[in-house]
Amino acid sequence: MSELNRQLNKRPAALLLAASFLLFTLLSGCSKQPQIVSHQGPTMGTSFTVKWVSSDADRDARLPAQIDQLLVAVNNSMSTYQKDSELSRINQMPAGVSVALSEGLTQVLKKALEISESSAGAFDVTVGPLVNLWGFGPDGRVIHAPDEQEITLLQQRVGSHYIELSGNRLNRQRNVYIDLSAIAKGYGVDKVAELLENAGITAYLVEIGGELRARGVKPDNSHWKIAIEAPVSGERQVQRIIEVKDVGIATSGDYRNYFEENGIRFSHTIDPATGMPIRHKLASVTVLASDCASADALATAMMVLGPEKAEAYAEDQGVEALMIIKADEGFIEKMTPGFKDYLVE
Incomplete structure (x- = not known):
């Protein structure tokens, strides 16, 4: 056999080896180790961060635009x-007009009315005019108490009982x-979590x-850790750290958003019953649900209620919460038994 024929006979084996190597490379690239992918940006007048555990590069490339949208x-x-x-x-419509709501707005308003009823009106989505009056709404800041x-x-314009929700139809009985x-x-947060789960993500922090x-665990099988801020004005301190999995977390406090006049601090949290900013000693509430x-709504309701009523409400409703209460020197903590299970000692 000539030298040329010997070289030609070797080519199919060489081509097969090269093709096998290429296939192995492609398969190896598709099965990379799970890692934490992150996306962040501005939304709702604040910012958001989404982290998820994934090994699918194509899906990871699609998700940011879907989250933004x-x-x-x-x-x-x-x-x-x-x-x-x-x-x-809807707020610009006259009272007495029945209007169909989108699915999302219906869900949120229904949940808000349920929590308003269970908290005896402490959580009230109609308190907006008073929030605006005190300078904490879209009308802008004020420097003097009204x-x-x-x-x-x-x-006279405040009260969830003036809202009638039947199915997806809303009727405001007053303006x-x-x-x-x-x-x-x-x-x-819940909608982004739903988007991730529909995409096959089983571990995330939104x-x-x-x-x-939070849902699931990180690639090293550790839980997501959340720092709960100490209610101290003008600086950032950590009060507690919790490990979380498969739970929603929200904190409400009076130590960041406020104004002062004549030595009196006016919190952005307004009590619907008085029309005034809260004045009790409850500094912050963190709720797990x-x-x-x-x-989110329960934390606000408990902030309005104050320490004693909030503690009773949590016990009655089965709410897991950490309350940080102002004392003569520093703060004291009160937490439900279930909340203690999440603490990192």
Whole structure:
């Protein structure tokens, strides 16, 4: 056999070896080790961060745009800062007009009304006019406390019992202004979590403006760790660290958003019953719940209730919570038995 024929006879084996190597390389690339993928950005007047565990590069490349699109849709539905949002258009309608709500707005409003009823009105999505009056809403900041007559006048427009929700149809029996800022971020977290789960993600940590939801564990099988901030103005300190899995987490406090006049601090958390910012000693509440929207609303309700009533409410409703209460020197903690199981000692 000539030298040329011998070389030609070797080529099929060489080609087969090269093809086998290429196939092995491709398969190895598709089965990379799971790692944490992250995406973040602005939303709802704050920021968001989404982390998930994945080994699918193609899916990871698609998810950021889908997350962004979803959060824009939530904001377009529930923002009070956006004048053309679904909620803003409803607030501009006259009282007595029945209107069909989107599925998401229906779900959020239904949950809000349930928590309003269970908390005897401490959580109230119609408190918006008073929030605006005190300078904590879309109308902008104030430097002076409003007078008593202004507060009394606006209190006539406050009360969840003026909202009638039947199926997906809403009827405001008075000209109430609905503000979902104490539950919408939690709902946004839940929707992103749902998006991830529908994409096959089984481990993630979703956060919007400090409200979170966690599922599964990290690639090293450790739990997601969350730092609970100490309610100290002007600095960042960690009060507690918790390990979480399959739970929604939300914190409400009076130590970041406030203004002072004549030595008096006015919190952004408004008590619907008085029309005034809260004045009790409860500094912050962290709530754990099966979903983040519930945790978000429950934390606000408990902040309005104050330490004694909030503790009784948590026990009655089976809410797992950590309360940080102002003392003569520093703070004291009160937590439900179930919350202790999440602490990192």
